[in-house]
Amino acid sequence: MTNSFLKLATEGNKAAILKQQIICQYILGGDSSITDLSKAVNLSVPTVTKLIGELIDEGFVHNFGEQGTAGGRRPNIYGLNPYAGYFVGVDLRKDSVMMAAINFKGQLIDETTVDFLMDNDPRSLDRLCDVIQNFIRARKIVRDKVLAVGVNISGRVNSQTGYSYSYFFVEEQPLTMLLEERLGTTVYIENDTRAATYGEYMYGDAHSEKTMLYINASWG
Known part of the structure; x- marks a missing residue:
């Protein structure tokens, strides 16, 4: 566990600021798929995917797995790890x-x-x-x-x-x-x-x- 991105965001680090925006979106909007998250924070899907992967490695975000839908491919849902801090x-x-x-x-x-x-x-x-x-x-x-x-x-x-x-x-x-x-x-x-x-x-x-x-x- 590390809280490095939280401090880096206050220092103006761009990637850390984007991670902070993702965390804020999860706080306000709840768990969501990467596609829905990318629309909410106005970032590309590849960028969000990369940042989410890093946040998972750092322990702040958790992959809750697939969520059932009415039809089609079931997306993975991601959200905040309550035990991260x-x-x-x-x-x-x-x-x-x-x-x-x-x-x-x-x-x-x-x-x-x-x-x-x-x-x-x-x-x-x-x-x-x-x-x-x-x-x-x-x-x-x-x-x-x-x-x-x-x-x-x-x-x-x-x-x-x-x-x-x-x-x-x-x-x-x-x-x-x-x-x-x-x-x-x-x-x-x-x-x-x-x-x-x-x-x-x-x-x-x-x-x-x-x-x-x-x-x-x-x-x-």
Whole structure:
């Protein structure tokens, strides 16, 4: 197992970006044949076939075999390998932290909420990392299969640079870098309201809406 293409995509590698598009299509559209996939991502069948073969070798995509049709040749169906890796979501609140783990196919593994008093200092950051580490260990997830941890935090957040200017702005380093050093995996941060808005847009009641307004009336 390797997550090299995930990192290469962020560096602008063309083949890795195309693989990322294929993964996104499988997330949004579900399992499909190579022919249907090539139409969805607007790539030639030979190109998609090559990329799918590499993704299978890397362990991210699985060949589910032939699927019956009304007539004619039965196509092989491909989709995401749920055991390829895992993602951990962390939602920081006023006096608690909610965490959830999903597999590579987006299926919920487990979720929990634990008490956590957030202070704006390095010790609080260390405690947060301990809470996340304990959550991962308790679910018996192999560490090198944790592909990324996403952290939602209130206040001013720059998700592109990885800086949080309201909390844990304690060193001249992005918060993502501080978390990655402690957790040993890729970390992304986002403002909690923006993250919740996007979640509702992608999978909530506002799914497929062209315009939506999300109001976060909370402790902040």
